[in-house]
Structures are given as C-alpha cells and as structure tokens.
Amino acid sequence: MEMVHTIQTRITKCLGIRYPFFQGAMAWITGWEIAAAVSNAGGLGTIASAILKPDEIVDEIRQIKQATTNPFAVNIPIRLTGSKEAVEVAIAEKVPVVVTSTGDPAIYTEKLHNAGIMVFHVAFSLEMVSRCNDAKVDAVIIMGSEAGGNLGPEELTTMVLVPQAVQKTRLPVVAAGGIGDGKGFLAALALGAEGIQMGTRILATRECTVHARYKEAVLRARDTDTTVTGRSTGLEFRVLKNSLSQKVLEMERAGKDREEIDSVSIGGLRRAAEEGDVENGSVMMGQISGMISDILTVKELFEKIMINASQRVSEISRFF
Ligand SMILES: Cc1cc2nc3c(=O)[nH]c(=O)nc-3n(C[C@H](O)[C@H](O)[C@H](O)COP(=O)(O)O)c2cc1C
CATH class of the missing domain: 3.20.20.70 (Aldolase class I)
Known part of the structure; x- marks a missing residue:
C-alpha cells in the first residue's frame, strides 16, 4: 500500500x-x-x-x-x-x-x-x-x-x-x-x-x-564543481566550472570592464540550455548538484x- x-x-x-x-x-x-x-x-x-x-x-x-x-x-x-x-x-x-x-x-x-x-x-x-x-x-x-x-x-x-x-x-x-x-x-x-x-x-x-547535456552536467557535478562569476562587476552568478567560466574569471582578474566581459558571456545560458553547449555556455547550477x-x-x-x-x-x- x-x-x-x-x-x-x-x-x-x-x-x-x-x-x-x-x-x-x-x-x-x-x-x-x-x-x-x-x-x-x-x-x-x-x-x-x-x-x-x-x-x-x-x-x-x-x-x-x-x-x-x-x-x-x-x-x-x-x-x-x-x-x-x-x-x-x-x-x-x-x-x-x-x-x-x-x-x-x-x-x-x-x-x-x-x-x-x-x-x-x-x-x-x-x-x-x-x-x-x-x-x-x-x-x-x-x-x-x-x-x-x-x-x-x-x-x-x-x-x-x-x-x-x-x-x-x-x-x-x-x-x-x-x-x-x-x-x-x-x-x-x-x-x-x-x-x-x-x-x-x-x-x-x-x-x-x-537540453540533455545540461542534465548530464548536473548529474556529473561534484562538490567543488561550481564557481561564482561576476563578483567584480556586481552581477554574481553561480555556474559550473567550464571553459566559459574560466575565461570570464580570467578577464575579471585582469580587471576587464563589464562590457568586455559581457561580450563573451552574452547568450551563455541559452547556449547551454537550448544547444547543450556545456563547455562554452553558462551552465548555471547550485552546489546541491554534487x-x-x-x-x-x-x-x-x-x-x-x-x-x-x-x-x-x-x-x-x-x-x-
Ligand atoms: C539556470 C538557472 C536560472 C535561474 N533563473 C532565475 C530567474 O529567471 N528568476 C529567478 O527569480 N531566479 C532564477 N534562478 C534561481 C532559482 O529560481 C532558484 O531560486 C534557485 O535555483 C534555488 O537554488 P538551488 O539551485 O540551489 O535549488 C535561476 C537558477 C538557475 C539554476
């Protein structure tokens, strides 16, 4: 029962x-x-x-x-x-x-x-x-x-x-x-x-x-696999660590301004969610993914x- x-x-x-x-x-x-x-x-x-x-x-x-x-x-x-x-x-x-x-x-x-x-x-x-x-x-x-x-x-x-x-x-x-x-x-x-x-x-x-690849990325993620981008620009997002987030964090460390950073991250969530590009897209997910x-x-x-x-x-x- x-x-x-x-x-x-x-x-x-x-x-x-x-x-x-x-x-x-x-x-x-x-x-x-x-x-x-x-x-x-x-x-x-x-x-x-x-x-x-x-x-x-x-x-x-x-x-x-x-x-x-x-x-x-x-x-x-x-x-x-x-x-x-x-x-x-x-x-x-x-x-x-x-x-x-x-x-x-x-x-x-x-x-x-x-x-x-x-x-x-x-x-x-x-x-x-x-x-x-x-x-x-x-x-x-x-x-x-x-x-x-x-x-x-x-x-x-x-x-x-x-x-x-x-x-x-x-x-x-x-x-x-x-x-x-x-x-x-x-x-x-x-x-x-x-x-x-x-x-x-x-x-x-x-x-x-x-996209199925986004779901798979959530299943694969471990405790340390997310990071926060946007701390330098005041637009903080928790995302999966990947090529895009690495690039954005490098630009932030190099003191690039918001416009320049936006130019690489724009459309990132759509690329990940719709096209399943989990390397160059913005794969937003929380720490619970682990x-x-x-x-x-x-x-x-x-x-x-x-x-x-x-x-x-x-x-x-x-x-x-
Ligand atoms: C991919 C993604 C997109 C989100 N988009 C929005 C949004 O458009 N508006 C909003 O209020 N919150 C948004 N959130 C936050 C969620 O609504 C929710 O509060 C959050 O994911 C809860 O934390 P969890 O990811 O640990 O479950 C988003 C979260 C994720 C992961």
Whole structure:
C-alpha cells in the first residue's frame, strides 16, 4: 500500500496545494511544461518570464492553464526592462501568483494585490526582508548563495539567512538555495521556513525541457564543481566550472570592464540550455548538484522528499 505523507504549513494553506515545494523560475528553461508538471504533482510551478516578450508570456500562461487546474506562478524580475509589461500581462491573464525577484517589492505588489494576485518576493538579505514587510507581500522566498543562477552580492548562505529572516518577519518564509532532498527540506523546516524552493534539483527531472547535456552536467557535478562569476562587476552568478567560466574569471582578474566581459558571456545560458553547449555556455547550477545523481519524475521527487524527511525525523529524535 502506498504511504501517503501529508504536511500543512501556511504555504500549503494559502495556496491550497499538497506540498510546500516551489519550482524556482529558471530563465530559458522553465516554461509551462515543467511548471505544469510541478503544479500537477502538488507543488507550485513557476514560468520564468525573464527572456520572454509579452505575447510569449501570454502564450505560456494560456498553455499552462490547459495543462493544470492547480495554482501556478509567473516570475517577474523587477529590475529587467519589460517587467512593467510582464505585470500587465499577469494581471490581464489573471495568474494566481507572481514571484517577483531582483528589485524593490514596493513597485508592483499593491497593483498585483488589487488584481487579486498573490505576491511572493525573492530576498537575498535582511534589508530586502524588511522591504517585503513594508510592501506587504504574501510570503518571502529567502535565497542563499549555495543556489544556482543570480546571487545576492553579499553571498549569505541559506543556513544563516533563513533563521534571521524568520525572526524579522511574520510572513511565511520559503527557503531556497542548496535544497534538493528530504534532509534539506527538514533542515529548512528546522530553521523556521514553511516551504522550500528548488532550482538545480528540478533541472534533473524527467519533465524538465532543458537540453540533455545540461542534465548530464548536473548529474556529473561534484562538490567543488561550481564557481561564482561576476563578483567584480556586481552581477554574481553561480555556474559550473567550464571553459566559459574560466575565461570570464580570467578577464575579471585582469580587471576587464563589464562590457568586455559581457561580450563573451552574452547568450551563455541559452547556449547551454537550448544547444547543450556545456563547455562554452553558462551552465548555471547550485552546489546541491554534487548530491544529485538521478533523473526522477517530479512526482517521484516530491514523494521521495516527503518519505525521506519523515524517516529522518524519527532518526534524529533518538538523539534527544
Ligand atoms: C539556470 C538557472 C536560472 C535561474 N533563473 C532565475 C530567474 O529567471 N528568476 C529567478 O527569480 N531566479 C532564477 N534562478 C534561481 C532559482 O529560481 C532558484 O531560486 C534557485 O535555483 C534555488 O537554488 P538551488 O539551485 O540551489 O535549488 C535561476 C537558477 C538557475 C539554476
């Protein structure tokens, strides 16, 4: 008989979903297909809008509405040009949730709330948590620097940031960065979070449409295989160590300016995600890649996380 594990936090309750598991938006990668798979498996799927034109965002939203009746989110990085149009689209298409990132949550939250849309904001620091309080978002996603993709300049870790964020806000906190299994989920709950967001672990799922060579690179990666580029230019990204990241780091050490560095890295994520060029592309992934060794369906992944987390609870209790 299948064991049914259930869990309730403010995150599952406010969304009416089975598991407090968010799929992080990943530009060039997470379209409606993976987002629908996640929402159908009981989590919250997210469409990345970062590189899409307004009509493409409309198309993604209409597709996901055909594929799931469960809640889903659209990610809108505030700082990108085009965020205003993306917000208009989200309102016109009546999406249930918008996850805003990289920017001030005060800018769009009230407008989205007035349209009946729930707003979650991604924060890298306590200063941003305060702004989330002021903007009255519905939940804060705390992202530590173990994560893949764009990092906060201070590179605070999930371990230290989540409990401090929980102290600083009454809003539900979702932990992101370095989480991909039951142990990580349980640790996030222990730190006071009420949900988790995963990016890298989701790359290695059957339903993820990223190029197969990108998935293989996640499986192959070991503990020391990621690095951070962009520290000299203020645009920090955690990526796989490869020819491109080596070249960028050499340019940074040589004091090259942002324009020159951009000229070699531009289009890097597309090259990796769509063409599968894992040597000359920007293969963004987090440190948790060192622990990922199998491709699962999203449903299998979520069930495994739930089973392992509850087993771990009983294993830990013997220490007390
Ligand atoms: C390839 C890649 C692309 C990403 N793109 C975005 C994005 O467009 N918007 C965003 O808010 N976060 C983005 N992220 C961050 C993820 O949504 C998520 O928070 C992060 O991956 C969680 O950490 P993990 O990789 O350790 O699971 C990206 C991450 C990766 C790995």
